[in-house]
Amino acid sequence: MRAADLAKEWGYKRLTLLEFGVAAGAGLLNICRIAAEVTKVTGIEFRVVGFDTGTGMPEPIDYRDLPEAYAAGDFPMDADRLRASLPPNCELILGPITETLPEFLSTVDASAPIGFASVDVDYYSSAKDSLAAFTGDPEKYLPLVPIYLDDIGDITVNPWVGEWLAVNEFNAENPMRKMAPWNMLRSRRICKNAKWIEHIYGLHVHDHALRTPGRQLRARRTADNEFIGVSFETEAA
Ligand SMILES: C[S@@+](CC[C@H](N)C(=O)[O-])C[C@H]1O[C@@H](n2cnc3c(N)ncnc32)[C@H](O)[C@@H]1O
Numbered sequence: 001m002r003a004a005d006l007a008k009e010w011g012y013k014r015l016t017l018l019e020f021g022v023a024a025g026a027g028l029l030n031i032c033r034i035a036a037e038v039t040k041v042t043g044i045e046f047r048v049v050g051f052d053t054g055t056g057m058p059e060p061i062d063y064r065d066l067p068e069a070y071a072a073g074d075f076p077m078d079a080d081r082l083r084a085s086l087p088p089n090c091e092l093i094l095g096p097i098t099e100t101l102p103e104f105l106s107t108v109d110a111s112a113p114i115g116f117a118s119v120d121v122d123y124y125s126s127a128k129d130s131l132a133a134f135t136g137d138p139e140k141y142l143p144l145v146p147i148y149l150d151d152i153g154d155i156t157v158n159p160w161v162g163e164w165l166a167v168n169e170f171n172a173e174n175p176m177r178k179m180a181p182w183n184m185l186r187s188r189r190i191c192k193n194a195k196w197i198e199h200i201y202g203l204h205v206h207d208h209a210l211r212t213p214g215r216q217l218r219a220r221r222t223a224d225n226e227f228i229g230v231s232f233e234t235e236a237a
Pocket residue numbers: 020021022023024025026027028051052053054055056057058074075076095096097098120121122123125126129
């Protein structure tokens with residue numbers, strides 16, 4: 001809902017929503033169901049994309065992947081069954097994320113930028129692979145993208161292992177992209193003890209045109225005034 005509100009504020013009509021780590025599909029189906037409700041009340045449409053090996057967890061690389069909690073083969077998936085229950089606006093992309101991400105990213109542009117992601121791949125190494133999704137050209141993203149980080153709350157996670165380490169490395173390696181806890185979210189909620197609040201981060205795309213002085217987003221339309229996407233222009237243009 002927050003992503004749709006931001007999209008409306010910034011003039012977008014369609015967003016891409018991602019889930020890294022699908023397993024049996026509970027989260028992906030929930031995203032699809034909630035997205036359909038959000039479309040009804042905001043008019044924003046969604047492309048939903050889930051990523052998974054299709055064969056469960058890969059081998060952990062070392063202690064940073066939390067072998068005390070996860071092992072190769074955990075979370076198997078019945079891909080055919082899951083695909084049969086997905087709506088037409090949802091894609092399931094199977095294979096190691098490092099292998100499947102580049103081709104997917106080449107399909108994303110400002111007509112449906114990435115507006116939300118759930119990262120639930122448990123390992124440090126897999127989270128690092130997933131966060132590469134946020135290093136593409138700036139127009140592939142909302143200027144601020146709500147992110148759900150499932151695995152920062154595991155009790156053996158800390159800044160040196162697991163998803164938390166992957167986030168810290170992402171911030172260190174990307175000068176114009178930063179992931180930070182969503183500002184003041186708890187104080188804006190009625191149910192202040194809800195656990196999910198601490199899982200919500202924002203991806204700040206500081207090199208986005210809308211966060212760059214003197215640049216503006218403009219709707220592109222056909223001669224019949226049909227919306228076909230957005231482009232960025234300087235104020236003088
Ligand atoms: C905890 S489960 C996901 C649970 C899911 N979000 C849900 O709602 O039930 C973690 C998933 O991440 C996937 N995964 C972990 N590392 C991966 C990688 N490098 N590439 C693709 N999928 C990966 C595993 O196959 C596993 O299904």
